[in-house]
Structure formats: structure tokens, C-alpha cells
Amino acid sequence: xxxxxxxxxxxxxxxxxxxxxxxxxxxxxxxxxxxxxxxxxxxxxxxxxxxxxxxxxxxxxxxxxxxxxxxxxxxxxxxxxxxxxxxxxxxxxxxxxxxxxxxxxxxxxxxxxxxxxxxxxxxxxxxxxxxxxxxxxxxxxxxxxxxxxxxxxxxxxxxxxxxxxxxxxxxxxxxxxxxxxxxxxxxxxxx
Numbered sequence: 001x002x003x004x005x006x007x008x009x010x011x012x013x014x015x016x017x018x019x020x021x022x023x024x025x026x027x028x029x030x031x032x033x034x035x036x037x038x039x040x041x042x043x044x045x046x047x048x049x050x051x052x053x054x055x056x057x058x059x060x061x062x063x064x065x066x067x068x069x070x071x072x073x074x075x076x077x078x079x080x081x082x083x084x085x086x087x088x089x090x091x092x093x094x095x096x097x098x099x100x101x102x103x104x105x106x107x108x109x110x111x112x113x114x115x116x117x118x119x120x121x122x123x124x125x126x127x128x129x130x131x132x133x134x135x136x137x138x139x140x141x142x143x144x145x146x147x148x149x150x151x152x153x154x155x156x157x158x159x160x161x162x163x164x165x166x167x168x169x170x171x172x173x174x175x176x177x178x179x180x181x182x183x184x185x186x187x188x189x190x191x
Contacts, residue, residue: 019119019120019121019142019143019144020057021056021057021058022057022058022119022120022121022144023058023060023112023115023116023117023118023119023120024058024060024061024062024093024112024115024117024119024120024121025049025052025053025057025058025060025061025062025120025121025122025123025146026062026064026104026108026112026120026121026122026123026136026143027045027046027049027061027062027063027064027078027123027124028045028064028065028101028104028122028123028124028128028132029042029045029063029064029065029066029068029073029074029075029078029098029104030042030045030065030074031068031069031074032068032069032070032071032072032073032074032077033070034070035070036070036071036072036077037077038077038078038081040150041125041148042065042074042077042078043081044125044148044149044150045078045123045124045125045148046063046078046081046082046123047081047085047148048123048146048147048148048149049061049063049082049123050081050082050085050086050087052121052123052146053087053091057121058121059091060091060092060093060115060117061082061087061091061092061093062093062094062095062108062111062112062120063075063078063079063082063092063093063094063095064094064095064096064098064104064107064108065078065095065096065098065104066096066097066098066099066103067096067099068099073096074096075094075095075096076094076096079092079094093111093115095107095108095111101128101131101132101135102135102174102177105132105135105136105139106139106181108120108136108141109136109139109140109141112141113140117141118140118141118142119141119142119143120136120141120142120143120144121143121144121145121146122136122143122144122145122146123145123146123147123148124145124147124148125147125148126147129145129147130145130171131170131171131174132145133145134171134174134175135174135177135178138178138182139178139181
């Protein structure tokens with residue numbers, strides 16, 4: 001069982017795909033506080049991913065997020081929480097350069113290909129998943145999303161509405177970024 005007594009598979013966003021077990025659970029970063037601690041969104045996302053790991057949905061967790069306004073990197077903070085929650089270090093992989101969702105998708109897709117992984121359960125807040133899943137799919141990763149619960153309660157209604165509006169506006173921009181990245185890759189071999 002997952003959060004709130006429901007199986008976490010019921011909280012997924014799939015765009016038509018069903019992935020019961022994935023090569024990796026990718027956890028998208030969020031802010032790190034001035035004290036170096038996880039923001040509520042970062043903690044929520046990571047603990048949701050820990051629950052997915054405990055359900056046996058994957059044996060690998062890929063945490064992503066670079067240095068924001070305050071150190072350490074989002075990925076470092078998530079790794080520390082995951083270790084405290086009992087996830088073995090050898091099952092945690094870090095991407096700590098990305099400073100945007102798009103960079104996270106590009107860099108995590110590269111890491112996944114290097115490990116021979118092609119499926120992912122992506123963890124973020126619900127408003128963030130559609131755009132992220134579309135981007136992962138564009139880079140050849142068969143991904144579904146799994147929404148961390150509680151974000152709506154942590155934010156005022158107007159702010160939650162702003163997040164959804166931002167995602168609606170960002171989707172066409174992401175499609176252009178994906179196209180540009182793919183064209184760039186055609187002109188150079190991947191390292």
C-alpha cells in the first residue's frame with residue numbers, strides 16, 4: 001500500500017502506458033531551503049519515490065536537480081533523505097547539474113541510456129507531470145508519472161492555479177526545445 005492507503009499505481013499519469021515495474025524511478029528536484037534542508041515539495045517527492053521503491057516498482061532511484069539558490073544540490077539533499085529512509089546507496093543514482101526540468105530530462109535520459117534503462121516512473125507534483133512525461137518520451141524513455149500527494153494543501157489555491165497555467169504555456173515551448181535538442185544531436189554524436 002502507498003500513501004493514504006491506496007496503491008501508488010492508482011496515482012499514476014501514464015499517457016496510455018502501463019508500467020508496473022520500471023528500470024528507474026526518476027525524482028524531479030525542487031527548492032532547497034536556506035538552511036540546506038529540503039523544501040516541502042522536495043521532501044514530498046522524495047518520500048513518494050521511497051514508497052514506490054518499497055512497493056517494488058523499481059530497484060533504482062535517479063534523483064535530479066542541481067544547485068539552486070542555496071546549497072547543496074537538490075540531488076544531494078534527496079540522496080541523504082533516501083539513505084535515512086533506508087534506500088541502499090547502491091540503488092541511488094544522482095544527476096546534479098540540471099537547473100530546469102528540461103535539463104533534468106535531457107541529462108537523466110542520457111544517464112538512463114548509459115545504464116541500458118528504457119523505462120521510468122517519474123515523480124513530481126501532479127501539475128508538472130504531463131510536460132515532463134512528454135519530454136521523456138521524446139528522448140526515447142518510456143515513462144509514466146506518479147504524483148506526490150500533499151502539494152495542493154501546502155499552497156494557496158491561486159498559486160496552484162498559477163502552476164497549472166504555467167505548465168499549459170510551457171508545453172509548446174518544450175516541444176520547440178525537444179526539436180532543437182534532437183536537431184543538435186543529429187549533428188554530433190552523443191558522448
